[in-house]
Structure formats: structure tokens, C-alpha cells
Amino acid sequence: MATQSLERELPLIVIAGPTASGKTALAVRLAERFGGEIICADSRTIYTGMDIGTAKPTCDERANVPHWGLDLVEPGGRFTVADFKAYAEQKIAEIRERGNVPFLVGGTGLYTDAIVFDFAFAGEANEVLRKQLERMNIQELQKYCENNNIKLPENDHNKRYLIRAIERKNVTVKRRETLIDNTIVVGITTNRETLRTRIALRSEQLFANNVVEEATILGRKYSWDSEAMTGNVYPLVRKYIAGELDETGLRREFEISDWRLAKRQMTWLRRNPYIMWGTIEASEHYLSRILVR
Numbered sequence: 001m002a003t004q005s006l007e008r009e010l011p012l013i014v015i016a017g018p019t020a021s022g023k024t025a026l027a028v029r030l031a032e033r034f035g036g037e038i039i040c041a042d043s044r045t046i047y048t049g050m051d052i053g054t055a056k057p058t059c060d061e062r063a064n065v066p067h068w069g070l071d072l073v074e075p076g077g078r079f080t081v082a083d084f085k086a087y088a089e090q091k092i093a094e095i096r097e098r099g100n101v102p103f104l105v106g107g108t109g110l111y112t113d114a115i116v117f118d119f120a121f122a123g124e125a126n127e128v129l130r131k132q133l134e135r136m137n138i139q140e141l142q143k144y145c146e147n148n149n150i151k152l153p154e155n156d157h158n159k160r161y162l163i164r165a166i167e168r169k170n171v172t173v174k175r176r177e178t179l180i181d182n183t184i185v186v187g188i189t190t191n192r193e194t195l196r197t198r199i200a201l202r203s204e205q206l207f208a209n210n211v212v213e214e215a216t217i218l219g220r221k222y223s224w225d226s227e228a229m230t231g232n233v234y235p236l237v238r239k240y241i242a243g244e245l246d247e248t249g250l251r252r253e254f255e256i257s258d259w260r261l262a263k264r265q266m267t268w269l270r271r272n273p274y275i276m277w278g279t280i281e282a283s284e285h286y287l288s289r290i291l292v293r
Contacts (some may be wrong), residue, residue: 001078007278008100008183009020010096010099010100010102011101011182011290012092012099012102012104012115012180012182012184013027013030013067013102013103013104013185013291014103014105014115014116014183014184014185014186014289014293015105015186015283016105016106016107016109016112016187016197016269016275017107017184017187017189017264017265017269017271018107018174018184018188018190018200018264018265018266018269019055019107019200019202019258019261019262019265020084020195020199020201020202020258020262021188021190021195021198021257021262021280022104022188022280023105023107024038024057024061024105024199025061025186025256026188026280026283027065027103027105027207028057028061028065028282029063030103030104030141030287030291031065031101032064032065032139033288033291034101034252034288034291034292035099035100035101035163036065036095036100036101036102036103036188037065037066037067037068037091037095037098037101037102037103037270038057038065038066038068038103038105039067039068039069039091039095039103039104039105040056040057040067040068040087040090040105040106041084041104041105041106041107041108041111041112041115042067042106042107042108042140043053043110043111043160044077044109044231044232044275045070045071045073045082045106046067046069046070046071046072046073046084047072047073047074047075047077047139047228048072048073048075049075049214049217049218049221050075050214050218050228050232050234052114052191052206052209052210052211052214052215053206053211053214053215053232053233053234053237054128055202055206056070057070062224068088068091069087069088069106074096074222075218075221075222075223075228075229076223076226076227076228077227077228078130079080079240081110081111081114081119081121081162082114082121082189082288083124084111084112084114084118085115085118085119085121086192088104088111088114088115089115092104092115096258101291104116107261107288109265109267109268111267112185112270113174113175114183115180116179116180116183116274117175117176117177117178117179117180118175118176118288119173119174119175120173120174120175121173127244129165129167130163131159133163133166133167134163136228137159138157138159138162141159141162141163142156142162142239144166145162145165145166145175146200148166148169150165150166150169151165152165153165154264154267155264158231158257159227160227160229160230160231163227170211171184179274184271184276184278184287184290185275185276186275186276186278186286186287187250187269187275187277187278187283188278188279188280189277189278189279190279195259195262196255196259197216197279199255199258199262200210200255200257201255202258203251203258205257206254208256208281212235212237212240212241213231213239215229215234215238216237216241218234219234219241220239224238233254233257234248234256236253237250237256241255248254252275267288
């Protein structure tokens with residue numbers, strides 16, 4: 001009974017926002033202060049070896065706060081939204097059992113929505129179809145969608161998004177209309193220039209940490225056509241290695257790509273009427289008042 005009572009008292013804190021908005025740093029500060037553990041809700045950081053290009057939390061950030069949801073499968077390995085939901089729900093329960101506050105933090109809106117709106121999945125992905133789809137290129141996948149009356153995803157030049165759209169046709173998802181109990185969702189707002197500056201700084205950090213070498217190793221080991229290699233900076237590094245971009249062009253294209261990602265993320269997040277929006281400072285103040293106990 002005592003454990004059940006404790007679990008009810010500890011809220012699930014969800015910190016959402018676009019890429020480079022400062023979500024992770026905020027979560028780390030709050031988790032250090034109030035005894036929390038962080039579950040990363042990011043469909044790229046689940047892959048082992050993809051550390052620099054996915055901007056995984058740094059060693060310093062992970063030193064004092066346990067992080068979960070990282071390095072779950074190798075690039076090319078299968079890990080669905082349903083898999084993430086099952087994994088995250090287990091971790092949330094375990095964190096509460098330890099008397100700590102669970103923080104769900106990341107830029108993959110589908111992952112966070114699956115938790116906070118308690119998605120229920122019916123039907124299974126067809127493994128034979130999945131292998132067929134993975135052998136197709138972008139144009140073939142787009143044509144498949146057109147021929148089968150499947151709505152193209154917002155980013156219809158991303159192979160992973162196209163495959164997901166096709167597979168979703170065979171999977172029914174039911175969800176709650178309201179948040180699950182004892183859940184608080186905040187969204188980080190920032191003005192355009194500040195976000196552009198943050199993205200530029202992230203670009204500098206990626207290249208200072210030698211993301212080109214990381215991408216080259218991953219491309220050789222897992223294939224550049226692997227689903228895991230179709231996002232973040234990796235396709236751009238492939239063009240750089242092929243001589244289609246010089247270093248200046250690579251950096252410029254990455255910043256453009258990250259900015260477009262931020263806009264897509266905000267479009268997704270604005271659909272959620274339960275998000276409490278605020279700046280980093282306002283969100284930290286708001287959550288601190290809730291977590292003081």
C-alpha cells in the first residue's frame with residue numbers, strides 16, 4: 001500500500017519542445033534537484049553508436065542523473081512505437097518504485113503521445129512487407145503510397161517516415177482524449193532567432209566532435225540505406241563523402257535541416273491542448289513549485 005501511495009504522489013513530468021530548445025538541460029537540472037530519472041523519448045537515440053549525430057545527452061549530463069531509452073537497438077534493428085510505450089511504461093513504474101520522479105523528455109512527439117494518451121495498438125506489422133519496403137528507395141515508397149491510397153507523411157522524403165505511414169495502415173491505434181492521470185506536460189518556447197542560434201551552436205558542436213567520422217563508420221557497418229541512417233545529419237554526411245557537398249555546404253544544409261525539423265516538431269506539439277507552454281525559465285519555475293515536497 002505504501003508503494004502504491006508513493007507512486008500516486010510522484011507525477012510524470014513531460015518536457016516537450018523543438019530540437020535545440022534546451023529540454024535535456026532543463027530536465028537534468030530538475031532531476032538533480034528533486035531526485036529524478038530521465039526517459040529519453042527520441043526515435044534516433046535508441047540506436048547504439050549513433051551518439052554525436054543524434055545529440056545524445058553528454059557524459060556530464062548522464063553522470064548524476066540516470067538516463068533511460070538510449071542505445072536500445074543497433075541501427076537497422078526494429079523498434080516500434082508500441083515497443084517504446086511498453087519500455088517507457090516499465091521504466092516509469094520502476095522509477096516511481098525507487099521513490100524518484102520520472103521525466104519523459106524528447107523531440108519525438110509520437111513517442112510522448114503514446115505514453116500520455118495511452119495508445120492501444122491493435123494489429124501487427126507485417127515482417128515480410130517491412131523487408132520489401134526497406135529494399136525500396138524514396139521514389140518507390142512514394143509511389144507505393146499513391147497506389148495504395150496512403151496519405152504521405154509530412155516529411156515525405158524521409159524513408160523511415162514513409163515506411164511508418166505504410167505500416168500504420170495495418171495497425172489500428174486507440175487513444176485517450178485526455179492525459180493519463182498524474183501527468184504534467186510543459187512545452188519550451190523560444191523565439192526564432194534564439195532557436196536559430198542554438199541550432200548553429202549545435203552544428204558547431206557536432207562537427208567539433210567529428211560527426212563525419214561517426215557517420216562514416218556507421219554507414220560502412222550498417223549501410224547508408226539503413227532506416228536508422230535516413231535522419232539527422234547522416235544523409236548529409238553521405239553527400240559530403242560523395243563530393244556532392246563541401247564542408248561549408250554540409251554545415252549550412254544541416255542547419256537548414258534542423259530548422260525544418262524544429263518547425264515540424266512544433267506543428268505536431270501544437271495539436272496537444274494540454275501542454276503548458278513557457279520559456280525555459282518560466283517552465284523551470286513552474287515545475288519547481290510542483291516538485292517541492
